[in-house]
Amino acid sequence: MLFNSIHFFIFFIVVTPLYFLLPHKFRWMLLLGASCYFYMAFVPIYILILGFTIVIDYFAGILLENTEGKKRKYWLIASLVANIGVLAIFKYYNFLNTNLSELLNSFGYQNTIPNLSILLPIGLSFHTFQAMSYTIEVYRGNQKAERHFGIYSLYVMFYPQLVAGPIERPQNLIHQFHEKHYFDYERVLEGLKLMLWGLFMKLVIADRLSLYVNAVYNNAGQHSGKSLALATVFFAFQIYCDFAGYSNIAIGAARVMGFKLMTNFNRPYFSRSINEFWKRWHISLSTWFKDYLYITLGGNRVSIPRWYLNLFIVFVISGLWHGANWTFIIWGAVNGFYLVFAIVTEKPRKRFNQLIGLDRLPKLHNAIQILITFLLASFAWIFFRANNTQDAFMIVNKILLMGGSVYIDLDTILYSIAGIAFLVMIEFRREHDNHMGLPFKTNHWFKEQLAYTSLIILILMTGVFDGSQFIYFQF
Amino acid sequence: MKKRFFRIVIFISIIVTADVVIGEICKELYLNSNNLAIAKIRYTFDSSNQDILIYGSSRAEHHYVPDILTQQTGMSCYNCGIGGQGLAFSFIQIEEMLKRQKPKLIILDISPNILTDSKSDEKLNVLKPYFYRDTIIQHALTGVSEFEKLKYFSTVYPYNGSIISILTSFIYFKKDMYKGYLPLDGKLIPSSVKILNVVTQLKVPDRQIYYLNRIIKICKSTNVELKLVVSPIYLKNNTDDYILEQIRRIAASNKVDFIDFSTDAKFFKDAPFFKDNLHLNSEGATEFSNKLAAEIGQVISSGNTMARL
Numbered sequence: 001m002l003f004n005s006i007h008f009f010i011f012f013i014v015v016t017p018l019y020f021l022l023p024h025k026f027r028w029m030l031l032l033g034a035s036c037y038f039y040m041a042f043v044p045i046y047i048l049i050l051g052f053t054i055v056i057d058y059f060a061g062i063l064l065e066n067t068e069g070k071k072r073k074y075w076l077i078a079s080l081v082a083n084i085g086v087l088a089i090f091k092y093y094n095f096l097n098t099n100l101s102e103l104l105n106s107f108g109y110q111n112t113i114p115n116l117s118i119l120l121p122i123g124l125s126f127h128t129f130q131a132m133s134y135t136i137e138v139y140r141g142n143q144k145a146e147r148h149f150g151i152y153s154l155y156v157m158f159y160p161q162l163v164a165g166p167i168e169r170p171q172n173l174i175h176q177f178h179e180k181h182y183f184d185y186e187r188v189l190e191g192l193k194l195m196l197w198g199l200f201m202k203l204v205i206a207d208r209l210s211l212y213v214n215a216v217y218n219n220a221g222q223h224s225g226k227s228l229a230l231a232t233v234f235f236a237f238q239i240y241c242d243f244a245g246y247s248n249i250a251i252g253a254a255r256v257m258g259f260k261l262m263t264n265f266n267r268p269y270f271s272r273s274i275n276e277f278w279k280r281w282h283i284s285l286s287t288w289f290k291d292y293l294y295i296t297l298g299g300n301r302v303s304i305p306r307w308y309l310n311l312f313i314v315f316v317i318s319g320l321w322h323g324a325n326w327t328f329i330i331w332g333a334v335n336g337f338y339l340v341f342a343i344v345t346e347k348p349r350k351r352f353n354q355l356i357g358l359d360r361l362p363k364l365h366n367a368i369q370i371l372i373t374f375l376l377a378s379f380a381w382i383f384f385r386a387n388n389t390q391d392a393f394m395i396v397n398k399i400l401l402m403g404g405s406v407y408i409d410l411d412t413i414l415y416s417i418a419g420i421a422f423l424v425m426i427e428f429r430r431e432h433d434n435h436m437g438l439p440f441k442t443n444h445w446f447k448e449q450l451a452y453t454s455l456i457i458l459i460l461m462t463g464v465f466d467g468s469q470f471i472y473f474q475f
Numbered sequence: 476m477k478k479r480f481f482r483i484v485i486f487i488s489i490i491v492t493a494d495v496v497i498g499e500i501c502k503e504l505y506l507n508s509n510n511l512a513i514a515k516i517r518y519t520f521d522s523s524n525q526d527i528l529i530y531g532s533s534r535a536e537h538h539y540v541p542d543i544l545t546q547q548t549g550m551s552c553y554n555c556g557i558g559g560q561g562l563a564f565s566f567i568q569i570e571e572m573l574k575r576q577k578p579k580l581i582i583l584d585i586s587p588n589i590l591t592d593s594k595s596d597e598k599l600n601v602l603k604p605y606f607y608r609d610t611i612i613q614h615a616l617t618g619v620s621e622f623e624k625l626k627y628f629s630t631v632y633p634y635n636g637s638i639i640s641i642l643t644s645f646i647y648f649k650k651d652m653y654k655g656y657l658p659l660d661g662k663l664i665p666s667s668v669k670i671l672n673v674v675t676q677l678k679v680p681d682r683q684i685y686y687l688n689r690i691i692k693i694c695k696s697t698n699v700e701l702k703l704v705v706s707p708i709y710l711k712n713n714t715d716d717y718i719l720e721q722i723r724r725i726a727a728s729n730k731v732d733f734i735d736f737s738t739d740a741k742f743f744k745d746a747p748f749f750k751d752n753l754h755l756n757s758e759g760a761t762e763f764s765n766k767l768a769a770e771i772g773q774v775i776s777s778g779n780t781m782a783r784l
Contacts, residue, residue, distance in 0.1 A: 005622075006622035006623065006625055006626070007622060010622065185479055410639075410643065411639045411640055411643075414639050414643075415639060445482070449485070449486050449489055450489065452486075453486075453489045453490050453493050454493075456490055456493075456494075457490075457493050457494065457497055457631055460494070460626075460629050460631040460632045460635060461497070461501070461631050461632075461634065461635060461638055462635070462636065462638065463635065464636070465626065465635065
């Protein structure tokens with residue numbers, strides 16, 4: 001079920017009042033039933049995969065808590081193998097097998113192992129990572145094993161964040177299912193407003209931008225470097241609005257019922273370095289990799305070359321997490337390279353800024369840093385969006401040459417520019433005021449209502465209602 | 476509690492008022508818009524009164540010159556073709572037109588690429604402002620989903636996605652229209668044509684067949700002559716012949732004229748007549764319209780209703 005569908009709208013207005021009407025002890029049943037229904041609206045049979053990992057991790061958690069010594073490690077490994085195994089089969093098997101075939105072919109051998117005819121379950125990487133964080137935290141002793149099977153299932157399946165995060169940690173979420181949430185008018189309103197802002201980001205900005213981006217990227221060979229450059233900038237905003245829009249709806253829907261999910265985006269395009277960008281973009285995934293992979297590899301408490309390697313490994317794996325395709329791996333590697341390069345060149349860059357006097361002009365310096373970070377992130381997005389690696393390198397080549405004329409689809413370009421301008425204006429104000437809350441927060445009640453009314457009218461007037469999926473669902 | 480209830484009521488009132496007021500403004504702007512597609516839909520729904528009416532997609536819009544057909548047949552003519560639209564849209568146009576007039580001849584351009592276009596249903600969105608006009612339009616826009624109909628409670632929603640087209644049409648005109656015909660300039664570069672070498676035989680989707688049958692049925696029931704015409708294509712895809720054969724069979728079984736110019740020697744692989752693989756330029760359109768007009772003239776004068784090329 002998509003957040004941007006009427007189906008979800010009806011689902012939400014049925015489930016939410018029922019949640020508050022039910023006695024606390026029955027609420028988990030309602031939420032679990034609703035979450036199952038929500039997930040089964042995509043491909044029903046795939047709920048069995050979720051069920052499999054839930055059962056494994058539930059018992060792994062209890063066994064981890066009840067066992068001492070070396071055995072604990074075995075239970076953790078068993079749980080991780082089960083989770084990663086599911087990912088490997090459904091997400092990476094065909095990719096690995098196809099690459100193996102190509103490798104063997106180049107040596108004159110044939111790979112007789114067939115590919116699997118399976119669809120990738122929606123949001124598999126998200127709920128698998130959330131499940132893994134549970135067993136790791138129980139193993140580390142930061143979280144008690146959850147004995148209530150229904151509550152544990154709900155931790156993995158809670159519908160607002162089931163298919164595209166935020167990837168929660170058990171310490172933040174599980175205890176919330178045990179707590180009683182009362183109907184709080186202000187909190188409900190805040191959640192609804194956040195959902196509305198998320199819907200605006202998705203329908204009005206992301207989906208409008210996608211019309212131009214898809215037209216250009218899906219026929220990259222036919223388009224000029226200028227069109228591809230424009231489409232790349234549009235894609236940077238499209239993917240942000242698509243994913244941050246989803247996160248806002250998820251966080252808002254949970255907040256209406258009294259749950260507090262973690263922040264997933266913090267105006268990433270105002271970052272002044274790639275390092276900062278990754279602290280503001282898809283925060284729940286970045287912190288997951290930091291907590292469970294980067295630190296496990298030794299983080300920065302190792303030799304300098306090893307530190308660089310750690311950073312690079314984390315980003316390549318992060319790329320692979322996004323999709324079983326070389327484009328994602330290259331995207332991850334490019335980001336890893338950015339980070340290592342930034343560390344290596346930190347001192348010379350500082351000296352250069354002093355030399356040209358940029359350090360005495362902090363506002364200009366900030367603006368240049370933001371622009372460069374945006375351009376670097378956008379360059380990396382080329383690999384993320386391109387249909388294959390050949391296309392990606394062709395696009396890079398064409399953009400660098402900047403030939404031809406811009407493909408003009410006047411209506412789409414006008415909608416897109418207006419959408420981006422509106423977003424930047426709102427985010428700039430929030431960045432300036434340094435607040436994480438809602439976009440139209442004022443002390444004047446009537447003004448605020450007018451702002452949200454405008455948002456609703458703009459959604460109705462310019463939103464794309466073709467029920468398009470969220471980009472991150474495929475991961 | 477009272478204050479909160481009062482605030483909710485005010486908020487809902489603001490939304491409803493804004494929706495109605497802005498929706499009415501959009502409606503007024505839409506009705507006066509100079510946008511070519513919008514003006515054409517309005518005209519074909521409410522005002523066309525010619526003897527010959529041409530329906531179809533962009534290939535209809537750019538290929539049939541009404542003045543030439545009028546000159547050669549002595550009958551008035553209008554080109555109702557709209558870019559990107561498939562048979563569902565043509566059926567709705569014909570259905571709306573037949574409510575108020577009875578033309579002597581309907582020419583329906585058959586385009587293999589549109590028949591198999593998976594996105595042709597999305598393009599029906601241009602009909603949103605006419606949602607409450609007819610149940611057929613409602614069905615075409617929402618399928619069988621009752622959920623979809625909920626969106627139309629809003630007065631603004633029917634103008635969703637068209638506000639910039641409406642507003643920009645007051646600032647500039649794209650091109651002039653010649654009784655619905657839009658000439659294309661430029662010539663095709665043969666090396667730019669890429670032909671799909673799909674081996675599979677592509678079946679025309681049931682939905683397209685359904686609307687074709689409805690067009691045939693409605694024309695028969697109102698005694699309006701219908702001709703299915705395949706206008707010239709520079710180079711056909713491998714699948715095109717199979718697609719057109721399915722349409723030819725439907726036409727034959729319903730005793731409807733099927734005139735196929737897709738392999739006509741005059742146009743086939745003759746780049747100077749084309750703008751791109753699927754579209755004739757103005758020179759090609761003139762040539763084609765002359766040839767079609769001669770064909771129609773012969774048929775009309777001989778009374779032969781099953782003419783073939």
